[in-house]
Amino acid sequence: MLPTAARLTRNQDFRLVVRRGRRAGRPRLVVHVLRPDQVRARMSGEAEPEAQANTAPTRDSSASTRVGFVVSKAVGVAVVRHRVARRLRHLMRDRIPDLPAGTLVVVRALPPAAGASSGELGADIDGALKKLRIRCSDGPGSS
Secondary structure, eight states: OOOGGGBOOOHHHHHHHHHHSEEEEOSSEEEEEEOHHHHHHHHHHHSOHHHHHHOOOSSOTTSSOEEEEEEOTTSOSHHHHHHHHHHHHHHHHHHGGGSOTTOEEEEEEOGGGGGOOHHHHHHHHHHHHHHHTOOSSOOTTOO
16 A cells, blocks of 8 residues: 555646656556656746745645556456556555655556556556656666
8 A cells, every 4th residue: 555645646636747747658557757846847837926925835745756546447347447556556656765756656557457467567667667767776676
């Protein structure tokens, strides 16, 4: 299970990562990543200068790496979707320490993920993170 601080839960956060972040596609999933410097630049660029002074954030959202998952009905029935989401959560939990602090990640499962093993999903995640050059160090599954 992912700790609460490592979960991406708000719809606006998912939308921000998918629209503004970089993505890498693999056969069974797509990984969207928004780096901490992009998050700060985006947040500072959205509001007007006088509005920024009045709306200071109540918590530092850039302090921890957060991950969210999208597993649509195209992947399969509810049992299959939940199995895929659990596998992805477990795989990403082991990779969070290797990501820069404050990184936002969305992992979107594609229909072939339904029949994939955890090893195949892990290889796809590692390949996507390597393509995006986001890993800080060699973590599980890296060669």
